[in-house]
Amino acid sequence: MLHAAKHRRRSAGVAAPAAHHRRLAGRRSDHLPARGQCLHGRRHGAVAARQPGHHRPQRRSRSTGRQRTGHRRRADGARLYRPGRPVLGCRRPRHAAGHDARDRPRTDCARRARIDRAAKRGPDACNGARCRHTLARIARRRWRQRQRFADAVPGRRAGRAGAAPAGDRNDCARRRLPGRTWLRRVVGPGRNRRALEAGPGFRAAPFGRLARRHAGALAARGGAHAQLARTGGAVTAAVQEIACDLLVIGGGINGAGIARDAAGRGLSVVLCERDDLAQHTSSASTKLVHGGLRYLEYYEFGLVRKALREREVLLRLAPHIIWPLRFVMPHEASTRPAWMIRAGLFLYDHLARRAFLPASRGIRLNDHVAGMPLKGGRQRGFEYSDGWVDDARLVVLNALDAHERGARILTRTSCTHVARDGDGWLATLEGARHFQVKARAVVNAAGPWAAQVAQLASGQAKPRALRLVKGSHIVVPRLFTHPYAYIIQNSDRRIVFAIPYQEHYTLIGTTDLEYKGDPAKVAIGEDEVDYLCRLTNAYFHKQIGKADVVWTYSGVRPLLDDSAGEASAVTRDYLLDMPAGGPPLLHVWGGKITTYRKLAEEALGLLAPRLACTGADWTAQEPLPGGDLEDAGELANGDAFAPFLARFRAAHPWLPEPLALRYARGYGSRAARMLGGVSSLAQLGAELAPGLFECELRYLAEVEWAADADDVLWRRTKLGLSCDSAEVENVRRWLAQHRP
Ligand SMILES: Cc1cc2nc3c(=O)[nH]c(=O)nc-3n(C[C@H](O)[C@H](O)[C@H](O)COP(=O)(O)OP(=O)(O)OC[C@H]3O[C@@H](n4cnc5c(N)ncnc54)[C@H](O)[C@@H]3O)c2cc1C
Secondary structure, eight states: OBOHHHHHHHHHTSSOTTHHHHHHHSSOOTTSOOTTSOGGGOOTTOBOOOOGGGGSEEEEOTTTOOEEEGGGOOOTTGGGOOTTSOOSOOBOOGGGTTTSGGGSOGGGHHHHHHHHHHHHHOGGGOOOHHHHHHHHHHHHHHHHTOOOOOOOOTTSOOOSTTSOOOOGGGOOTTOOOSSOGGGOBOOOOOTTHHHHHHSOEEOOSOOHHHHHHHHHHHHHHOHHHHHHHHTTSOEEOOEEEEEEEEEEEOOSHHHHHHHHHHHHTTOOEEEEOSSSTTOSGGGSSOOEEOOOGGGGGGTOHHHHHHHHHHHHHHHHHOTTTEEEEEEEEEOOTTTSOHHHHHHHHHHHHHSSOOSSSOOOEEEEGGGSGGGTTBOTTOOEEEEEEEEEEOHHHHHHHHHHHHHHTTOEEETTEEEEEEEEETTEEEEEEEESSEEEEEEEEEEEOOGGGHHHHHHHBTTOOOOOOEEEEEEEEEEEEOSOOSSOEEEEEOTTSOEEEEEEETTTEEEEEOOOEEOOSOGGGOOOOHHHHHHHHHHHHHHBSSOOOGGGOOEEEEEEEEEEOOOOSSGGGSOOOEEEEOOSSSSOEEEEEEOOSTTHHHHHHHHHHHHHHHTTOOOOOOTTTSOOTTOOOOOHHHHHHTOOHHHHHHHHHHHOTTSOHHHHHHHHHHHGGGHHHHHTTOOSGGGGOOEEETTEEHHHHHHHHHHSOOOSHHIIIIIISOGGGGOOHHHHHHHHHHHHHTOO
16 A cells, blocks of 8 residues: 555556546545545555545644645555555565554654655655655565455455455454465455445556556556556456466366366466357367377377377266267278278277277178168278267366366456566456466466467567367268268368267268468358268268258367478377476467377476476376266276166156256266256256256356356257257346356
């Protein structure tokens, strides 16, 4: 907190120092006290942003008899006030207590007034050595006393550092608290606490080097930031300060996987995702947990081996959302000779240990069920195994596990600035709530935005080039009824999958097109629909056209630029890049859903020693939430789901079969927890969309960060395909009304 004189002087050098005064002049702020109120609440002679009326001389000082100005009054409830940093809670450093002139009781008013007058004239105008000395000392002390913040929740009172927001009596000022200085907070009593917490926070003139640096950066970055700087920080959204070991930027599969691994090793983790979890590439994949048969053509044996190993691990960790899928490849002599396919499949079978999945084999299509929907003329084919995954749920389950192990997951919160701060990083996160995160290490897992995020971190060298490659899928009414998927080859040597999707549909994809636009706005092109339809029509009896397409989705692959010519030839492997020197900042370039766990493990392998974390690798053994379906015997069979489903149905005989199957698939062993003791269909609540009851919606909103209809209908469940616009609106309205 600054005295009025300093408050004005310091703000003068930044941006429009008096702007907060102007802003407050508009109307009497509902979070500032009425004039004449709460003088007794003044603490430490501090000042806060105030209305112009407060600048007028007011009453006389009790101790000196002189007139005091409104500057000397602290806005009641502004105990959370921090020059340059709007906060809801802060603790005061221990060494500050009782020594500063600002800490002295009222009897010190005369001295304080003297210092204030000297401060107004500036140090050069001081004619006594003692005065200069005092000012310098106070200035030094104020600098040392930079208040650091711990976690506090807007609308609730700040509590002990690192603990949940506390009750009324837990936040008295000057209380000594354990922990590092920057985890302590100063909080005063303040009668207008509610008004302050409910309303926007305060921001005063920047104070100290760090604050000045921030103000400069804010002004430079335009938009909301510039507004902040312009207003001199008059009134802004409340900002929480969080201290953590690791900040993960990006809530796709890689960010969620790293957050989970780090939290499981005992690190304090914050993950920020600017949209919903898995809203971008991680929900737009072909949804395969696979080794990548076609990568063998590019001699990527290392990547295929790693992916095949991970396929086995993931099938074990989340058998409810990941399951085996058998593929049929009709032989097309004009694209690849049979010996090449056989050699490739042999390698595919043997590059890594296979515990669950059967080996590949050659088939005769005329006596195989998968031959029936195919056009005649193809006699020969091959069969092999891979895995299917509900990609968006895999991300959510990783985030959920991270959260249950202590990580803080902030969805719809964008990281807008990252800067070095001593031996760590200071990041600005903006969303419905604003945060300043002080982290010992940062992970940039922003997928297609990784290069932009790397540039956010000021002072970083030019980031590695990413190659953005668009891939699109179409969904059509089912082309076949059996459970096999197809891998079909085009004359351009590309391959396309046709996969059974949600009982009534077939998913067809993907394409590979260079992409230069905004990854958030990626959409399928007409040429892609034509390409996918044409290729499908060349293989299947049932012909499809644009009119048959019931849904499409597109994603942007953030691929490591290996200077490969064609987009489909670019490596799908990943690179973890941690620039030497300075606090750890790890960039994730590239990657696949299949290899996310290994990527996270390797990331922690790099970060853990820098964070003095001794936790061992653990994610290969621990099932994801809901994944502990089976006993050991069933696990060995690789068929944990069927017996689990039978048990679940027996325990909930009132659930219709399709609903029981969907709950068991989506939530696994947590399905009963999601149902929360409900024992009849009526108790599930209103049916807001086909098969979507209030009970599930409540769970998704409260536990899985679902905040919008799309979060529920396209990512947490895949019910979007069966909903009309009225039902979507029902879900949207319900979520808006029941926001946790
Ligand atoms: C068409 C297609 C098919 C694919 N098929 C498969 C497949 O079958 N199997 C497979 O294993 N892999 C597949 N992949 C690859 C896989 O989907 C991706 O490698 C993976 O999803 C990338 O995850 P990510 O976490 O790196 O990126 P993303 O999922 O895009 O996550 C990055 C997140 O960072 C967030 N973000 C960005 N900037 C900020 C910021 N400043 N602050 C906060 N958050 C930010 C974004 O909102 C985004 O949600 C496919 C990819 C595509 C495009």
